[in-house]
Amino acid sequence: xxxxxxxxxxxxxxxxxxxxxxxxxxxxxxxxxxxxxxxxxxxxxxxxxxxxxxxxxxxxxxxxxxxxxxxxxxxxxxxxxxxxxxxxxxxxxxxxxxxxxxxxxxxxxxxxxxxxxxxxxxxxxxxxxxxxxxxxxxxxxxxxxxxxxxxxxxxxxxxxxxxxxxxxxxxxxxxxxxxxxxxxxxxxxxxxxxxxxxxxxxxxxxxxxxxxxxxxxxxxxxxxxxxxxxxxxxxxxxxxxxxxxxxx
Amino acid sequence: xxxxxxxxxxxxxxxxxxxxxxxxxxxxxxxxxxxxxxxxxxxxxxxxxxxxxxxxxxxxxxxxxxxxxxxxxxxxxxxxxxxxxxxxxxxxxxxxxxxxxxxxxxxxxxxxxxxxxxxxxxxxxxxxxxxxxxxxxxxxxxxxxxxxxxxxxxxxxxxxxxxxxxxxxxxxxxxxxxxxxxxxxxxxxxxxxxxxxxxxxxxxxxxxxxxxxxxxxxxxxxxxxxxxxxxxxxxxxxxxxxxxxxxx
Numbered sequence: 001x002x003x004x005x006x007x008x009x010x011x012x013x014x015x016x017x018x019x020x021x022x023x024x025x026x027x028x029x030x031x032x033x034x035x036x037x038x039x040x041x042x043x044x045x046x047x048x049x050x051x052x053x054x055x056x057x058x059x060x061x062x063x064x065x066x067x068x069x070x071x072x073x074x075x076x077x078x079x080x081x082x083x084x085x086x087x088x089x090x091x092x093x094x095x096x097x098x099x100x101x102x103x104x105x106x107x108x109x110x111x112x113x114x115x116x117x118x119x120x121x122x123x124x125x126x127x128x129x130x131x132x133x134x135x136x137x138x139x140x141x142x143x144x145x146x147x148x149x150x151x152x153x154x155x156x157x158x159x160x161x162x163x164x165x166x167x168x169x170x171x172x173x174x175x176x177x178x179x180x181x182x183x184x185x186x187x188x189x190x191x192x193x194x195x196x197x198x199x200x201x202x203x204x205x206x207x208x209x210x211x212x213x214x215x216x217x218x219x220x221x222x223x224x225x226x227x228x229x230x231x232x233x234x235x236x237x238x239x240x241x242x243x244x245x246x247x248x
Numbered sequence: 249x250x251x252x253x254x255x256x257x258x259x260x261x262x263x264x265x266x267x268x269x270x271x272x273x274x275x276x277x278x279x280x281x282x283x284x285x286x287x288x289x290x291x292x293x294x295x296x297x298x299x300x301x302x303x304x305x306x307x308x309x310x311x312x313x314x315x316x317x318x319x320x321x322x323x324x325x326x327x328x329x330x331x332x333x334x335x336x337x338x339x340x341x342x343x344x345x346x347x348x349x350x351x352x353x354x355x356x357x358x359x360x361x362x363x364x365x366x367x368x369x370x371x372x373x374x375x376x377x378x379x380x381x382x383x384x385x386x387x388x389x390x391x392x393x394x395x396x397x398x399x400x401x402x403x404x405x406x407x408x409x410x411x412x413x414x415x416x417x418x419x420x421x422x423x424x425x426x427x428x429x430x431x432x433x434x435x436x437x438x439x440x441x442x443x444x445x446x447x448x449x450x451x452x453x454x455x456x457x458x459x460x461x462x463x464x465x466x467x468x469x470x471x472x473x474x475x476x477x478x479x480x481x482x483x484x485x486x487x488x489x490x491x492x493x494x495x496x
């Protein structure tokens with residue numbers, strides 16, 4: 001059996017998130033069906049990040065074990081020929097037998113995209129959170145500065161989480177403006193349930209002048225979701241990259 | 249009666265193009281229905297560019313006459329509250345009684361977007377033409393250089409055109425690369441039927457090495473559509489801007 005690692009891009013608009021569930025078709029499921037069409041095997045596809053309904057991915061990673069001998073260089077094209085156009089396999093490589101796409105992820109990068117314009121975008125409506133009105137970039141950046149490093153992010157974790165601890169390490173938290181677009185880029189060793197969207201919602205409160213940036217320090221100390229800003233809508237969020245140490 | 253000029257952004261994916269027709273719902277029609285909901289008037293909306301099915305617009309312009317007294321500053325929000333999310337009015341101003349959005353357009357800018365990557369994009373599939381394989385940017389730029397200025401573009405006009413002459417003036421034709429994205433930007437005083445997509449398809453042939461860039465000079469002289477490259481698919485095309493002289 002080989003253990004194969006896929007790189008996957010998807011538009012989350014039409015799916016009930018990544019992870020298999022009873023009440024809707026998910027991206028994990030559609031990919032497993034696609035793999036079955038190609039390999040005639042019933043596989044278990046393990047994703048690095050369990051993205052929610054409406055959340056997109058440019059670089060999701062997922063591994064599965066297979067007895068198929070199809071070369072890794074051919075697998076993306078073969079899978080893409082059976083998958084719907086809003087899910088694309090854009091890379092494939094062989095990894096060691098014990099490799100696990102979620103447990104072995106060292107770092108993930110998410111990007112939350114805000115369309116800051118008096119009117120919403122027609123073309124990009126499914127890929128941005130629309131925010132009219134002036135935003136104070138410096139306040140957002142000051143707020144972000146309190147969140148980097150190893151901290152307890154319980155205040156930024158929605159209920160329903162199964163995590164044992166709220167402690168995560170944010171390596172990078174950037175607020176980048178380019179014309180009408182403001183991107184919040186977060187790299188961390190792990191993300192609690194809805195953490196990227198709750199952090200983005202809190203920085204947005206600071207940007208709107210509804211919250212003093214330094215209050216974010218207090219929010220962390222409260223360890224209570226009710227003190228942070230809102231969870232922003234899913235369509236602005238992209239799982240951009242997952243990092244591993246693949247050279248032992 | 250006031251004559252109002254709208255600026256409109258739309259995602260063309262779900263519509264049968266701009267112009268009203270028997271066999272499908274069009275953007276012009278949906279906007280006229282929206283205006284009727286707001287003003288209780290049956291208006292004739294005149295668009296600057298008659299974009300095809302699947303073609304998008306970031307800055308389409310269209311005018312209509314109305315007895316309604318709704319302020320121009322309120323009209324975009326009022327219209328957006330009744331329009332589908334893939335059509336947004338992003339500006340409105342009053343123009344002189346004789347102003348005509350198509351006849352008075354001095355210049356339009358179209359952008360054709362190519363996603364140049366080994367695998368197609370899942371997220372941006374409706375907004376780019378997917379082209380795998382290496383493209384020679386310099387060959388595309390050399391090809392473009394033969395097309396600027398006042399020329400007869402009959403070879404780049406699909407059949408079905410009602411234009412009296414094939415002569416148009418291309419003021420600007422740029423080929424811009426940014427990562428995986430190659431944009432072909434065309435500004436002209438007017439565009440023949442499918443002209444932007446035929447020019448893009450011809451430059452792409454040069455980029456793929458299937459056509460010597462200097463052959464484009466010959467194509468122009470042939471005045472025959474069969475000699476130019478293919479009409480590229482609609483989803484890569486954006487009507488970006490329409491220019492008028494509004495200060496007489």
